[in-house]
Amino acid sequence: MEQTNATQVDVLIVGAGPAGLVCANALATSGIRVKIIDHKPERVSGHADGVMPRTTEIIHSYGLGADFMEQGSPAHTIAFYNTRADGGGIENTNHVPFIHEDDTRWRYCVTLHQGAIEKLFVNSMAKKGVTVDRPVRPVSIQVSKDPAVLRDRNAYPVTISLENLNSGEEPEIVHAKFVLGGDGAHSWIRKQLGISMDGEATSRVWGAFDFKPAQVPNVFPDWRHVATVVAGDHTILLIPREKEKIRCYIELGDAATADVEGGRREPSKRTGPEELTEVAKKAFHPFSIAPAHVSDVEWYTNYIIGQRVASKFSVGERAFIAGDACHTHSPKGGQGMNVSMNDSHNLAWKLAYFIKGWADHSILGTYELERRPVAQALIDFDKWYSAGYSAKARAEYAKANGGVAPEPMEGFRRMSGFTSGVGITYQPSILVSETPSVDSAASKLVLGRRLPPRVLVRIADCHPLNLQDECPSDGRFKILVFTGDLTDSAQAERVATAATALAGPQGLLRSFPDFEGMFDILPIVKGVERKTPYTRVPSELWSHWSKVFVDEPSRQDAEAGICYESFGISPEKGAIVVVRPDAHVGIAAHLDAVKDVEAYFSGFLLKST
């Protein structure tokens, strides 16, 4: 192969779905040389569309929230319908919140066509000069097996050749420090890497189709809610979508004659839009939910659900997989795209820190450590939750699990921390400190979990702002310094000492390679109303007047003023809380224990040489 046709990149991403794009956009923002390819043209219909609260937070953290919220459709409630005993069709049995978690700013799911979500990230990347190469597919991949090469920060252990499906030219050879396979459930990268999928396919066939329901007098009145309808043999899940469309998932029954081809199963008989429409019409009786005409069905598919997790998420910590390449499951919990985007949101900053020489190689191992348990939990949830839908599945589940089968309603409630994403907690590791058993500096803040939203007041102008918005996905650790009450002179003294130790000229954070690039300090005063001007906070702790906050009530926002108390931080003592670039809490330390923060960072960051 000729040298002229070879390219060097830091990270090659295969697959421009949600997992690939989140990673590519984050890396482009961090100034990493990234290349992203996809063998398909841009997506215009079909595919996942439910965005759960944690994912909504992430989209906001990349500055794409306003555009996203404007396009999306809210799903607040789930309505349950069952067959009436009198044979008169279905009746409503309950309405419950779709999201039970309170500690999130968006207590609802937002539905939006996957293509539109991808477009948000494509547009964002484009501003940093990165575009998706289409239609391009990988045709060969080699990953070095030499441990020394794998650990060499400057090495390019991955060689991939790429074929442009349009140009007909010779494949392009790409040498990459890393490759990420975000290439879906049938991942080519995963297969080439020889990673197996653990678990199995179910035998249940599902159909899904998208349409705008005709507005007739007996229209199903809950078509703008999520609705589950159990009607005879069929279980239907209805999802409201943007532009007055809906998605219907219909369980079509056992696929007795499913084909097995290339390791995957497909239903042998296709169920087309006419038949799907007919099934829905019957199931929704006495209500109507149907397109005005069958040709108005925008998209449809049939599939058999597999419930599988990849046996590992990387090879040599140089070739990674994320998203559907790692986990396949049913769409019922509305989880797929969310877990996928969270996968690469977790991975991207770790790649950047290693590539920039800021972090040790060990940081790369935490991706699988943190994300594979989530994928496994997703499959477990999917089995348990799916069982709530049909009598047969309930019986099977009960048999396999000691006689207990859940109600889907109850499933939503109990699993809300997981399904909303906001309760997902990474285990202790080099990136998540062990919570001390007593005397924690922030006793109610869960280490390893994402930083919850809190309304703070910007001291200089009394404007209320959300702490989450002050912690954007900009690649930096956020060092929250809870100063306590600065009108107390002894406390002011402690804060001054901590400020010097943390961020003074000889301070801890200055000992790493790029103070400005790696850290953002946010001082949060415990307010005695209007008694602490921002200029009283030690200047080592703020770079601009707009970055000094107070935890006090606000006339403008009733949610302000609970941060110290709800985090379990004493106003008399204060605390230092380190938030990772992906917004998960790393450590909470006492103000006079900067050494604990030093020990935490020393576990994976490299000091300046």
Next chain:
Amino acid sequence: MEQTNATQVDVLIVGAGPAGLVCANALATSGIRVKIIDHKPERVSGHADGVMPRTTEIIHSYGLGADFMEQGSPAHTIAFYNTRADGGGIENTNHVPFIHEDDTRWRYCVTLHQGAIEKLFVNSMAKKGVTVDRPVRPVSIQVSKDPAVLRDRNAYPVTISLENLNSGEEPEIVHAKFVLGGDGAHSWIRKQLGISMDGEATSRVWGAFDFKPAQVPNVFPDWRHVATVVAGDHTILLIPREKEKIRCYIELGDAATADVEGGRREPSKRTGPEELTEVAKKAFHPFSIAPAHVSDVEWYTNYIIGQRVASKFSVGERAFIAGDACHTHSPKGGQGMNVSMNDSHNLAWKLAYFIKGWADHSILGTYELERRPVAQALIDFDKWYSAGYSAKARAEYAKANGGVAPEPMEGFRRMSGFTSGVGITYQPSILVSETPSVDSAASKLVLGRRLPPRVLVRIADCHPLNLQDECPSDGRFKILVFTGDLTDSAQAERVATAATALAGPQGLLRSFPDFEGMFDILPIVKGVERKTPYTRVPSELWSHWSKVFVDEPSRQDAEAGICYESFGISPEKGAIVVVRPDAHVGIAAHLDAVKDVEAYFSGFLLKST
């Protein structure tokens, strides 16, 4: 004059300041042929910049809120500083909210350069094909005196010739149904119409200048709040602005040698940026508030305050004036631009309704009836409030008003309904029904005042929305139908009857010329949680699933669920509330009193012929 050089327009607007632009944009949105001219190029600095809550609501109502809020800077608090007794300079004596009103969504003032606010409306108009003709000035104006012509809807009683200051061409002759003078304090239109200004100029000279303060260690810590500083001879008002700038108003003392020229006074001695900077430096001691260099002063001016109101606001109800052309006063209350924008927000829809043949001529008289009292109140407030600032003015005010001089702080608190704009209440007229003394259908809703914000829940998808956002400035009357509890069959029957009477094929609202263009109906159910699907509301009352609301609590918004109670509407009885196109409440009627609504509309609307 040649016929080829003559133009016909519905409304000619002279002056593209806030008053002129609000009117032009509203008329363009309503499909009225409007022409707007200004003799100056676009504004880039100086002039008014404080936007009060009611004006913020209006900007949102025209769909310009997001852009506005993104650019503006919040002013939540007013800080008071006085000279210390020990000679050590000034000290803080108090912080109080700048806006005391609670019943508004923005409990703060937003500051933004007037040019940027104008640009919002210029851009909005441009989408409807209307641009400002610049630099163009009127050189002659004639208004017919023939009563028959003035009352003829199809007549063009105004003839104006316009000179383009660049082209050097012959003046253009414009025949207009109406002319609006939004051409400022020295209004050419007002003078040509022979309208006098009542009131007088003060003898106090003020200087104002804009700059970005240098960030030094002893920076005045309240520079992002509104601050009033009384230091010796000088009173200073500091206003925080966008892009980290501030505006300082400095009272420079009596203008003993003020010139009188062309009916207006100017200080004979100019006080330039060096001197203004020096005065501020001394006044703010021991704090620092100054530009890094005097050349960083972006803009400055000197002026003498006049406190005057135009004796009338129109001639023949065909030539109108609005904004500073009607009222001049000090900038201290942050009122000028706000009252100006509210003037033409009040006028625009009335012009449109008359021109379209929807309303009787009498609607035009309500402009002066409603707005002149506001202008007069503004001057009274200005005198009273200004008196709080200096010892001399306080003594003078006390002498003239029986010994009572107010504190500025107290002024803010007591006058908050007026200064915020949200408490302004138009008197009973053909457009504002007299509140019945007993048994009002909405006993806590003030007729004549703007509809307050309330969070409602959209029934179909449980999404919380603000009632104000559902009542945009789209030129339509909003017919709020509070249905009460529809699970009660007797109430459901009453609602069905009212729905037919209001909006059935033979209903009241169908008897006017343009049902869709004149009215928007918003049914608001009193919720028994989730028991009333939107399809149960009589179909005469809604055009789309997204326009049916329920007053019930929301998990997503703690402010939801208080609408009936806070408006004084009985869930057992319901009510019909008519909101005018400018969002002021016209009438509240009982559900079974559609005849009251008919009487209200018959007072000024014309039925179809």
